[in-house]
Amino acid sequence: MSSFFDLPFEDDDAAAAPPPPPEPEPRRVLTVSQLTARIRTTLEEQFFEVWVEGELSNCKVWTSGHMYFTLKDRGAQIKGVMFGSSLRLLRFKPQDGLRVVARGRVSVYGPKGEYQLSCEHMEPEGLGARQLAFEQLKERLSAAGLFDPQRKRPLPALPRKIGIVTSLDGAAVRDIIKVLRRRYANAHLVIRPTRVQGEGAAMDIMRAIRAIGRVRDVDVVIIGRGGGSIEDLWAFNEEVVARAIAGCPVPTISAVGHETDVTIADFVADLRAPTPSAAAEMVVSRKDDFCARIDRLTHQLETTMSARLHRLEARLRMLEARSGYAGAHGRVAMRSRHAAELTHELRRAIRTHLARRERAYHALRLKLETFDLRRRLGAIRARLATADGQLAAAFTRAHHRHDARLRTAVARLDSLSPLAVLGRGYAVCWDADRTHVIRDAATVDAGDRVRVTLHRGELECDVTSRRPQG
Amino acid sequence: MDPTIKDFEAALTELDTIVKKLEDGDIPLEQSLQLFERGVQLSRFCHARLEEAERRIEILNERGQLQEATNTLMNEDESQKAKGKGQKSDL
Numbered sequence: 001m002s003s004f005f006d007l008p009f010e011d012d013d014a015a016a017a018p019p020p021p022p023e024p025e026p027r028r029v030l031t032v033s034q035l036t037a038r039i040r041t042t043l044e045e046q047f048f049e050v051w052v053e054g055e056l057s058n059c060k061v062w063t064s065g066h067m068y069f070t071l072k073d074r075g076a077q078i079k080g081v082m083f084g085s086s087l088r089l090l091r092f093k094p095q096d097g098l099r100v101v102a103r104g105r106v107s108v109y110g111p112k113g114e115y116q117l118s119c120e121h122m123e124p125e126g127l128g129a130r131q132l133a134f135e136q137l138k139e140r141l142s143a144a145g146l147f148d149p150q151r152k153r154p155l156p157a158l159p160r161k162i163g164i165v166t167s168l169d170g171a172a173v174r175d176i177i178k179v180l181r182r183r184y185a186n187a188h189l190v191i192r193p194t195r196v197q198g199e200g201a202a203m204d205i206m207r208a209i210r211a212i213g214r215v216r217d218v219d220v221v222i223i224g225r226g227g228g229s230i231e232d233l234w235a236f237n238e239e240v241v242a243r244a245i246a247g248c249p250v251p252t253i254s255a256v257g258h259e260t261d262v263t264i265a266d267f268v269a270d271l272r273a274p275t276p277s278a279a280a281e282m283v284v285s286r287k288d289d290f291c292a293r294i295d296r297l298t299h300q301l302e303t304t305m306s307a308r309l310h311r312l313e314a315r316l317r318m319l320e321a322r323s324g325y326a327g328a329h330g331r332v333a334m335r336s337r338h339a340a341e342l343t344h345e346l347r348r349a350i351r352t353h354l355a356r357r358e359r360a361y362h363a364l365r366l367k368l369e370t371f372d373l374r375r376r377l378g379a380i381r382a383r384l385a386t387a388d389g390q391l392a393a394a395f396t397r398a399h400h401r402h403d404a405r406l407r408t409a410v411a412r413l414d415s416l417s418p419l420a421v422l423g424r425g426y427a428v429c430w431d432a433d434r435t436h437v438i439r440d441a442a443t444v445d446a447g448d449r450v451r452v453t454l455h456r457g458e459l460e461c462d463v464t465s466r467r468p469q470g
Numbered sequence: 471m472d473p474t475i476k477d478f479e480a481a482l483t484e485l486d487t488i489v490k491k492l493e494d495g496d497i498p499l500e501q502s503l504q505l506f507e508r509g510v511q512l513s514r515f516c517h518a519r520l521e522e523a524e525r526r527i528e529i530l531n532e533r534g535q536l537q538e539a540t541n542t543l544m545n546e547d548e549s550q551k552a553k554g555k556g557q558k559s560d561l
Contacts, residue, residue, distance in 0.1 A: 161523075185525060186521065186525045191528070193531075297513065301488065
């Protein structure tokens, strides 16, 4: 079927011998075949290569891979065929209703008395081949999920190295560097130069994206070029570039041409920048954001902490103003001795506690003092002054705790004290200098002096006799 | 850098959390001091990371090698005015 236009016509004589009839001759009768052969010759010689525009209809691709169609306008139509080998080279898919410009030759098919346009090339008219190719690629990649929002990766909070894929000759690279230098002076850039227009540019860009995606620490890539005609920007509409962007291991920003230029690359990239300068700003504006955020958080950290220390200090002052546990002194001797010991222990505990806290405080103070000296030194120093309240606060806390402990201890002492028993009528007998309690009558002699402690007051007694036990 | 800090983003998130915790004010003094200390540490880390990148421009060539960019490119911002490429571009 593929070659039926080229079938040799059955009447070779007629084709080989065109009649030269200048004089009217009596009835030269042609067979249908002869006539067809002459039409064929005429048409195929006359329309060996012709461009024709019209609207496609009845498009149908056969299993052979060839496409049959009708090309028409308001007044006429012509059947057409396009072989698979030619069809495959088209950048768009011919569809019914599409206005096209077709190149081909006219051929005649004798057996059916038909002539056809044997089409070798076709491009869409009006929409433009590029536009259509664009739409169709866009549709295909979209169907493949390359534009899905969930594919979009966030840019790194803070790029370590910024990759740039563009031409070294273009305006884009200069714009990007200029913006980055202004807003992120210490940015580390890695540029992978590439052609960005002309034959082979798309492959070049694809290789560049792949290469830069592998550079260590490059964690964001800007892909782009400056403004130009739609033809100049075309490489960024090629599928190889789109696929390379989609396959880039780190987030990408597309920055092609001007704001109004939209390319396939824009749809695939994680982020679209209207211009190369804007792409640079998208990367470094994040540094500005974070600087502000860190400063704000640090400030909050400091104010919260110092507010707390202030509160603690105030509490301490209140506590100091009260007489507190001072009243524990001056009671019964034994009790006060215990109390004194306890107080001593308490003080020691507080001192230890404070010493520990002070060490921590000094460590903290050191850190604070070295912290971001350039910008915040003044503020930090001021806060350090208030941070002294921290020590006071530590004291407060210990004080509270130990005060409570002291009270319980004293209460317990009360219940255990032998002196409490005296209230019930018992007495304690001491030796003369009140250093020992006398527990055994054998330890004193008649004539010794002893002291007796009663519930209220004390007696000095002389022993007149003794009756040791046993 | 401090091994207890994963990266810039993690540090920032933790700092955020610490500030919130401290502002809630419901935690013992001892712990709040520890948090404060940690916060200061994180804040320093973040600032350090912001300043840490080197001011460099490298060119990745066809053979995959990195080279320092030429001075003309490095000083682009200074020499830009003098050397407007004849491209039709407003960028």
